[in-house]
Amino acid sequence: MEAEAAVDYLVDERSKAQFDIDAMKIIWAGGKHEFEVSDRMARLVASDPVFRKDNRAILDRKELFKNTLRKAAHAWKRIIELRLSEQEASKLRFFVDEPAYTDLHWGMFIPVIKGQGTEEQRKKWLPMAYRMQIIGCYAQTELGHGSNVQGLETTATFDPELDEFVIHSPTLTSSKWWPGGLGRASTHAVVFARLITDGKDHGINGFIVQLRSLDDHLPLPGIIIGDIGMKFGNGAYNTMDNGFLRFDHVRIPRDQMLMRVKQVTREGKVVQSDVPWQLLYGTMVYVRQTIVADASCALSRAVCIATRYSAVRRQFGSQNGHETQVIDYRTQQSRLFPLLASAYAFRFVGEWLKWLYMDVTQRLQARDFSTLPEAHACTAGLKSLTTSVTADAIEECRKLCGGHGYLCSSGLPELFAVYVPACTYEGDNIVLLLQVARFLMKTVSQLGSGERPVGTTTYLLRLEHLLQCPCDVQGAEDWLKPDVVVQLFEARSARMTVACAKSLSKFSKPEDGFMDLSADLVSVATAHCQLIVVSKFVEKLQQDIPGEGVKQQLEALCSIYALSLLKKHLGDFLSTSCITSKQASLANDVLRSLYSQVRPNAIALVDAFNYTDHFLGSVLGRYDGNVYPKLYEEALKDPLNESVVPDGYHEYLQPVLKQRLRTARL
Ligand SMILES: CC/C=C\C/C=C\C/C=C\C/C=C\C/C=C\C/C=C\CCCCC(=O)SCCNC(=O)CCNC(=O)[C@H](O)C(C)(C)COP(=O)(O)OP(=O)(O)OC[C@H]1O[C@@H](n2cnc3c(N)ncnc32)[C@H](O)[C@@H]1OP(=O)(O)O
Ligand SMILES: Cc1cc2nc3c(=O)[nH]c(=O)nc-3n(C[C@H](O)[C@H](O)[C@H](O)COP(=O)(O)OP(=O)(O)OC[C@H]3O[C@@H](n4cnc5c(N)ncnc54)[C@H](O)[C@@H]3O)c2cc1C
Numbered sequence: 001m002e003a004e005a006a007v008d009y010l011v012d013e014r015s016k017a018q019f020d021i022d023a024m025k026i027i028w029a030g031g032k033h034e035f036e037v038s039d040r041m042a043r044l045v046a047s048d049p050v051f052r053k054d055n056r057a058i059l060d061r062k063e064l065f066k067n068t069l070r071k072a073a074h075a076w077k078r079i080i081e082l083r084l085s086e087q088e089a090s091k092l093r094f095f096v097d098e099p100a101y102t103d104l105h106w107g108m109f110i111p112v113i114k115g116q117g118t119e120e121q122r123k124k125w126l127p128m129a130y131r132m133q134i135i136g137c138y139a140q141t142e143l144g145h146g147s148n149v150q151g152l153e154t155t156a157t158f159d160p161e162l163d164e165f166v167i168h169s170p171t172l173t174s175s176k177w178w179p180g181g182l183g184r185a186s187t188h189a190v191v192f193a194r195l196i197t198d199g200k201d202h203g204i205n206g207f208i209v210q211l212r213s214l215d216d217h218l219p220l221p222g223i224i225i226g227d228i229g230m231k232f233g234n235g236a237y238n239t240m241d242n243g244f245l246r247f248d249h250v251r252i253p254r255d256q257m258l259m260r261v262k263q264v265t266r267e268g269k270v271v272q273s274d275v276p277w278q279l280l281y282g283t284m285v286y287v288r289q290t291i292v293a294d295a296s297c298a299l300s301r302a303v304c305i306a307t308r309y310s311a312v313r314r315q316f317g318s319q320n321g322h323e324t325q326v327i328d329y330r331t332q333q334s335r336l337f338p339l340l341a342s343a344y345a346f347r348f349v350g351e352w353l354k355w356l357y358m359d360v361t362q363r364l365q366a367r368d369f370s371t372l373p374e375a376h377a378c379t380a381g382l383k384s385l386t387t388s389v390t391a392d393a394i395e396e397c398r399k400l401c402g403g404h405g406y407l408c409s410s411g412l413p414e415l416f417a418v419y420v421p422a423c424t425y426e427g428d429n430i431v432l433l434l435q436v437a438r439f440l441m442k443t444v445s446q447l448g449s450g451e452r453p454v455g456t457t458t459y460l461l462r463l464e465h466l467l468q469c470p471c472d473v474q475g476a477e478d479w480l481k482p483d484v485v486v487q488l489f490e491a492r493s494a495r496m497t498v499a500c501a502k503s504l505s506k507f508s509k510p511e512d513g514f515m516d517l518s519a520d521l522v523s524v525a526t527a528h529c530q531l532i533v534v535s536k537f538v539e540k541l542q543q544d545i546p547g548e549g550v551k552q553q554l555e556a557l558c559s560i561y562a563l564s565l566l567k568k569h570l571g572d573f574l575s576t577s578c579i580t581s582k583q584a585s586l587a588n589d590v591l592r593s594l595y596s597q598v599r600p601n602a603i604a605l606v607d608a609f610n611y612t613d614h615f616l617g618s619v620l621g622r623y624d625g626n627v628y629p630k631l632y633e634e635a636l637k638d639p640l641n642e643s644v645v646p647d648g649y650h651e652y653l654q655p656v657l658k659q660r661l662r663t664a665r666l
Contacts, residue, residue: 010603010625013311017604023547024608027554028344030351039610041091046614050074051096053617056235057408058639065184068239072100076132094297095615099240099418101135101181107290109136109181112190112283116206116258125208134214137181138283139189139245144173147431149192149204149281154247156193156207156257160268163254167193167209169246178425182243183227187212189245190258197268204280206258209250222250233417234408276369278376285376287426288383289357293350295386298419299393300343304606305411305621306336306397311603312625313402326402327602333595336400338564339393340598340605341557346386348540349533353382356455373439374455381436381529384429387422394419401620404627409634411618430522433529437500437521438514440528444501456532459490466494471579479590480555482538485562488578489531492569495576496524527572534562553605556597563591 029035045051051071059067075096079089093102113125113136128134145151153174156165169175176182182189191209195202211223219225224246231237257264261279263271310327317324326332360375398405398412405412423429443457453460460466469491472484479485500520507513514521537558545551566573566587573579579587598605613622619630640646646653 009312010308010623013603013625014607016600018601019549019553019604020547021604021608023550024553024605025610027545027547027550028347028608029610035610037088038091041088042095042610042612042615044078045092045095045097046612048074048078051614053098053614056098056239057414059235061230061238064235064239065241068098068100069185071096071098072102075102095612097615097617099180099237101137101185101241103240104137104179104181105129105132105135105186108138108283108287109186109188109190111286112138112206113208113258115282115286116190116260116280118259121208121255121258134188134210135181135186136188136190136208137179137186137243139176139179139182139209140192141176141178142173143175143177143244144171146178147428152192152194152204154191154193155196156191156205157196158198158254158264158268159251160266162251163266164251165207165254165257167191167207167247167250167252169248174246176243176245177228178242179245180240180242182211182225182245183241184243185241186243187214187217191245191247195257195262195264195270197264197270202262202270203277205262206280207252208256208258209247209252211245220250222248224248232420233414236414236417237421274367275364276372278372279364281376284426285379286357288379288432289353291422291426292346292353292379292382292386295390295422296343296346296350298415298422299339299346299386299390300606300609301611301616302390302394302397302412302415303336303339303343304609304611305616305618306400306405307340307602307606308622308625309401309404309410309620309627310336312620312627327599330592330595332400333599334564334591335396337560337595337598337602339396340602341561341564342389342393343609344554344557345533345537345561346390349382349386349536352536352539353378371454374457377436377439378456378532380427380432381525382532383426384423384432384436385526385529385533387419388429391416391420391423404620404631407619407631407634409619409631411616411621414617433522433525434514434518436525436528440497440524441501441504441521444497456528456535459531460494460497462490463494463498466491467498471583473579473583473586476586476590476593479563479587480559482541482558485559486531486535486538488566488573489527489534489562491578492572492576493524493527493531495578496527496572499576500524523572527569530565530569534558534565537561553598553601556594557605560591560594560598563587563594567591 026032026035029038056064075093079092084092090106110126110129113122113129117125129136140149140152142152142154145153153171154176155168155170157168158165176191179189188208188210190206192204192206195205210220211225212219226244227241228244231242254264261273261275261277263273265271307327310332311325313326314323315326319325319328356375356378360371363371394412394416398410398416401410401412404410408414440457443453443460447453447460447463469487471488473479500517503517503520504510504513507516541551541554541558545554570584574581574584619634620627622630635641
């Protein structure tokens with residue numbers, strides 16, 4: 001009875017939607033074609049029993065890893081059989097939804113050769129990698145050095161006699177440590193090492209190194225390699241073989257040094273090409289950009305689960321003879337709807353960042369390097385902002401689901417465990433925000449010298465105005481005006497930037513100032529990145545948005561995103577005198593009415609993500625809302641329920657119970 005009521009309940013919820021959900025699905029997917037590919041690949045994966053994933057939390061590490069190898073091999077077989085395009089194949093891997101060595105092979109090994117190899121090197125290595133005749137990983141981080149790339153210790157010493165490099169790990173701390181896919185699967189790696197020629201250290205560069213035999217997968221001579229061990233959570237990221245790697249004077253031919261940025265001649269002379277040396281960090285820029293796009297996927301997934309469950313779950317009160325749906329509590333809405341809004345906001349900023357990355361790549365090909373610093377700041381800052389928010393949001397969604405959110409069958413614990421390292425990998429989030437702050441300080445300091453800020457920092461050209469402009473809000477409805485909100489976020493960021501720049505200027509050595517003020521610099525960088533997200537959402541709404549009611553829903557979400565940030569960071573806005581407390585109070589009133597506006601559309605807004613139940617992997621987030629019978633079914637599947645009397649009863653429970661009986665009799 002109860003189960004059916006839940007099913008009917010979501011149908012009823014869906015009937016309340018005030019917008020064209022099919023049109024919203026296309027907006028979310030990024031276009032008709034993208035929607036069609038994504039939908040087809042999601043269904044393909046969901047209908048294939050090899051891709052089942054409901055047993056991950058109970059498999060031991062070896063079974064788990066073997067199962068991942070099996071899925072990756074099956075995915076590759078399907079990609080070949082169905083002649084899938086690159087876009088389709090990447091979507092298929094995404095919906096398989098299991099971290100695997102293939103993420104690093106396609107996500108970093110191939111991009112690093114593409115970005116840092118010469119034409120000749122690309123021709124030699126990429127076809128083998130595309131056909132998966134070799135499997136590669138990205139071996140940069142060491143046991144003692146992660147964030148500080150310039151501090152890496154592994155050496156690549158040129159031997160002019162044999163025209164080879166000798167790759168060596170001189171200390172324990174120089175052991176490569178963390179690279180995904182390295183531990184068990186990879187045959188090759190791009191290894192980052194110090195380039196040494198003629199006794200001179202020329203800094204860091206990438207080298208292609210074969211690690212394992214292509215015949216029997218055994219490590220090649222001089223290579224010590226293994227997995228670094230279990231990571232946070234059951235299942236979760238333990239499907240990935242993050243590895244360690246030590247080199248004992250391993251020799252590779254000279255032409256396996258990636259030579260787009262620097263070259264070493266036959267004589268051992270180092271030649272710097274005319275591209276900026278920072279291109280050595282280019283693969284990180286590429287991956288940070290994909291991580292931003294991925295944040296909206298992880299966030300929307302958690303929000304979809306929490307929203308559907310909040311509509312099914314009832315506690316206290318009375319609503320047509322039932323208890324109240326928890327989604328109708330204002331507190332639930334004020335925690336959930338800003339996360340729903342953030343999912344859409346991150347989707348759009350991710351789309352924009354993809355464009356920015358393509359733009360900078362094209363410019364680099366045409367030898368225009370002018371936008372590289374901004375691309376670095378945007379990818380670093382947005383990677384940091386979106387992953388931190390998403391990791392916190394997944395945990396908040398777990399709490400929004402009450403006790404059942406803590407069950408593995410809710411899907412949330414695994415999603416959290418898989419997602420949280422995103423705050424660390426590809427650059428620790430604080431280290432990356434400090435890069436943004438450094439970029440902002442440099443931009444402000446150059447304003448007087450005629451250097452024009454570009455792209456996302458163009459607002460700093462209006463610095464004088466932004467430093468003193470009052471906020472244009474007179475009545476509550478003014479908070480719904482996009483230009484008012486964008487200018488407010490610009491003013492906050494500009495004022496915080498200038499205040500920090502002034503404090504910095506008091507230090508005789510800038511490095512000392514950066515150390516002392518680093519916590520404030522992180523806040524400045526955060527304010528700037530939030531401005532980017534808000535303004536990209538607003539820009540998206542200026543485009544043609546087809547579909548009945550779609551634009552209105554997105555406008556409401558955009559306002560929720562901005563105003564909930566304002567509420568969260570009220571201290572910033574008040575202390576910089578960007579708004580008055582009266583205006584803050586009006587913003588709060590507007591937020592409440594926006595929540596009421598979103599409430600009837602909430603289920604449809606998460607349906608627009610178009611996630612299959614297979615991908616969601618959550619009993620609480622099921623499309624049909626049939627939560628309780630399925631929770632019960634999942635509980636019965638637990639290995640502990642395989643026998644009525646538990647294993648160990650005779651050895652450990654019965655003696656204790658008998659002991660108690662004897663004591664009771666005394
Ligand atoms: C249930 C299962 C569910 C599902 C999940 C399934 C799958 C997940 C799938 C998908 C994700 C999607 C795709 C991604 C693919 C794979 C991802 C998967 C796994 C993650 C892998 C993670 C891999 C790694 O972590 S690799 C290692 C990364 N390491 C780092 O990021 C190191 C960070 N450190 C640095 O970047 C640098 O050291 C530094 C920037 C902090 C400092 O550098 P440095 O000391 O050289 O210099 P500075 O003085 O600060 O800077 C000098 C100038 O250079 C400028 N600069 C710096 N960096 C760059 C850059 N990148 N580009 C351009 N310019 C740069 C800087 O601004 C300075 O300029 P200035 O003008 O002189 O001021
Ligand atoms: C799941 C996972 C997968 C990974 N995959 C790969 C891979 O495929 N290939 C690869 O090469 N690497 C990989 N890594 C390594 C990853 O890139 C590094 O862990 C990351 O860059 C952070 O470096 P770290 O571990 O040295 O952290 P640390 O720099 O040691 O950070 C420790 C603390 O110090 C703080 N800190 C550090 N420097 C500063 C500073 N200048 N100012 C203020 N605070 C600072 C940080 O904020 C943090 O709180 C992976 C890591 C994880 C967790």
